[in-house]
């Protein structure tokens with residue numbers, strides 16, 4: 001049974017919850033290419049995307065995942081909303097909450113923005129990337145792809161190469177993959193690979209060669225120039241020369257090494273074209289798996305809402321719930337005064 005109102009990150013998610021999403025995603029994947037298999041289990045609910053940062057994959061993936069499940073899907077259209085008249089994020093979300101939005105999918109440049117929203121709205125909030133902090137559904141789809149290809153995660157060496165410092169994908173993957181028993185080794189220009197990442201459970205390699213040595217999986221990351229203040233490495237050509245992944249480097253890794261990248265890829269910078277389109281790459285499958293993962297997550301979150309809506313007998317606001325020490329609690333608004341929603345342990 002799914003018990004969380006929101007999905008904010010993998011840092012505080014337990015293995016059982018991760019496993020639930022990965023298991024259900026297998027079933028959902030079959031429905032992506034076959035319209036007759038889409039059975040619309042979430043048609044009671046609606047979902048809105050609120051993207052304050054650019055996106056192709058994540059936004060369309062959530063949109064289609066919601067539609068395949070039968071949800072009514074809309075987009076705030078941040079560029080044309082009252083955000084441009086100075087309305088705050090929380091005020092915007094409270095307005096949408098009053099209109100009955102059930103699930104809000106938020107991407108924002110500020111770390112913690114989804115957490116702030118989740119504390120203030122009754123809707124379920126999904127973090128679709130907050131600044132350099134987390135991007136949980138990307139890491140879930142990466143784990144799903146690894147499982148599909150390698151049949152396991154525990155015991156694998158996963159090398160993540162590139163701009164670790166500014167990457168929410170790297171952080172969510174470190175949390176998720178280490179929980180699932182993988183060894184995560186980080187490599188890239190030293191200014192972009194903070195040694196503090198070891199506190200999160202990853203290893204920081206001396207150089208890119210030792211990161212790639214015997215790796216089962218190599219994940220390339222984009223240089224997040226929009227988040228850098230500059231001066232962290234000479235230029236992109238220099239980066240490609242020193243840290244770009246090319247076929248010769250792959251000979252250091254396991255012969256059946258799997259290549260991943262969250263996209264968007266800058267061809268010839270993080271990875272050469274031979275690698276992107278080569279036999280080891282699962283970059284396009286990652287995109288399809290992203291839809292499956294988001295379908296699984298949306299299904300679980302909305303099933304959870306259905307259960308709690310029926311469970312609650314108080315007649316008060318019940319749609320904002322969370323679990324604390326076996327007790328189900330809900331919020332009227334915000335974190336202030338949480339009250340037990342039902343005297344029932346789950």
Ligand code: NCD
Nearest residue numbers: 057058129135222262263264
């Ligand atoms: C990533 C993101 O936006 O965090 N992309 C994605 O969601 N597929 C990575 C990136 O922008 O480099």
